Amino acid sequence: MSAHDALPRLAAARMHFTDVVSVGGVGLRTRPLRAFLSALGIAIGIAAMVAVVGISSSSSAGLDRTLSALGTNLLTVSAGTTLLGEEAKMPFEAESMIERIGPVEAVSAVAKVAAAKVYRSEQIPEQQTGGMTTYAARLDLLPVVGATVRSGAWLNAATENYPAVVLGATAARRLGIGAASPDAQVVIGGVRFTVVGILNPVPLAEELDSGALVGWPVAQSRLDFDGHPTVLYTRAEEPRLESVRSVLAGTANPQAPNEVDVSRPSDVLTAKQATSQAFTGLLLGVGGVALIVGGVGVANTMVISVLERRPEIGLRRSLGATRGQIRTQFLAESLLLSAMGGAGGVLIGSGVTVGYALAQDLPPVIPGWAVAGGLLATLVIGAVAGLYPAIRASRLSPTEALATP
Structure with a gap:
């Protein structure tokens, strides 16, 4: 072809x-x-x-x-400011009053001890605070906020009365402390505290990550703490969460509900x-x-x-x-x-x-x-x-x- x-x-x-x-x-x-x-x-x-x-x-x-593990039913009640712009104080009985609300399942509290600065040792200059805050904490705080301990142990009925401290994850890193031990010590308000525990990050209470948490009694006896709670963490029944939220401010501080801030941490994450x-x-x-x-x-x-x-x-x-x-x-x-x-x-x-x-x-x-x-x-x-x-x-x-x- x-x-x-x-x-x-x-x-x-x-x-x-x-x-x-x-x-x-x-x-x-x-x-x-x-x-x-x-x-x-x-x-x-x-x-x-x-x-x-x-x-x-x-x-x-x-x-x-x-959120599935920690839950979305956590509400925080924190002290706001007065009409004059000063920091407000919640009543001593705020926790017990909130516990009386029917749908409330659990309540715990921390209190900011503003005067007690946290340092690695006495040789650190006073102005180098590292952005850390001292909190007086209730013993039942961890399950309420969904926190877990990475090293050591949480405060108990004995250690809350003595200079023992549990550090938040960020605070421990800033202080250069990798694990809790009798030799690990920090200075809080001029007093040496032994680090008995270190927390994992707390997604629903991020303010605790940079905190040094001590027992309520030792804060009053050694750090000049006045006993007023600063933040109340409240767990409530999910279906009635908004109803509880609407009455928390008036219940925590009936005399001045406008001086109380109520928030839902899961909303912040969202x-x-x-x-x-x-x-x-x-x-x-x-x-x-x-x-x-x-x-x-x-x-x-x-x-x-x-x-x-x-x-x-x-x-x-x-x-x-x-x-x-x-x-x-x-x-x-x-x-x-x-x-x-x-x-x-x-x-x-x-x-x-x-x-x-x-x-x-x-x-x-x-x-x-x-x-x-x-x-x-x-x-x-x-x-x-x-x-x-x-x-x-x-x-x-x-x-x-x-x-x-």
Whole structure:
């Protein structure tokens, strides 16, 4: 059969999917470094988007786990300010009055001992307080606020009467104390206290993290504490939580309910998460910009590829390849290039998410929609970036293309 007879058959031949993939991969195989660098731009954008969504979702899952473990029924009642702007004081009997509220399940308290500063030793200058606060604490504080001890033990009926202190997680770190022991001592209000315990971070009472907690009796006898509670932690029945919340201020201080602040710590955590999600939206925008830049890189690569491969295009056209087949070849090449970058970006973003979650002790969560959306975005970017070069390649006539030096 002559070549003249074979041309119509070649022109009429239809390219199957495997043929399209094979022909589209020619440019990637012959120019691997250029293909890698172009795919890298797409990968960075997709990795950023998947990682941002994954880290945000993992943080949300961690918050949900924390609230499930600690509960959302904790209310705090704290002393506010007077009409003259001075620090208010709650009555001595505030705890017992709140305990009489029917739906209240548990109440505990701490009191800020403002004059008792915390130091590692007597040689530390007085102005270097380290941002730590001394609290007189009730013995039943830990279960009410959901706190746990990392090292040593919590105060008991014996140690609350003696110079013994339990440090919050942040306070222990600032003081350079890694574990509780008889040799670990700090100076509080000029008195040496032995560190008998160190707490884990307390999500629902973060003020305790930077606190040094001592027994109520020893604070009164050794630190000139007047006995007025500063913050009351209240657990109430979940269905009646809002009803309890509405009467807490008047119950804690009937004479001046306006001098009492009532809050729900879980609301603060939720608000922080909402702020984090807003920041996540900003980072997604940055990832989107990176993805667009990657798409421009793919388009640039495809345009250069068309210019460099004009003789190849002319040869294929002279052998009977149709304009549509040429267009499909270069569009497929662009899609493959973008898909490679997208797949790499998903793997990198997923790896970053898992690494962050494990480091922060969070459940790793990678939403399926983020993965699917990232891959779909790469295909859209690839199609848009490769459309013009593909059309340009298909419009080249065989004689024009073969005449290219």
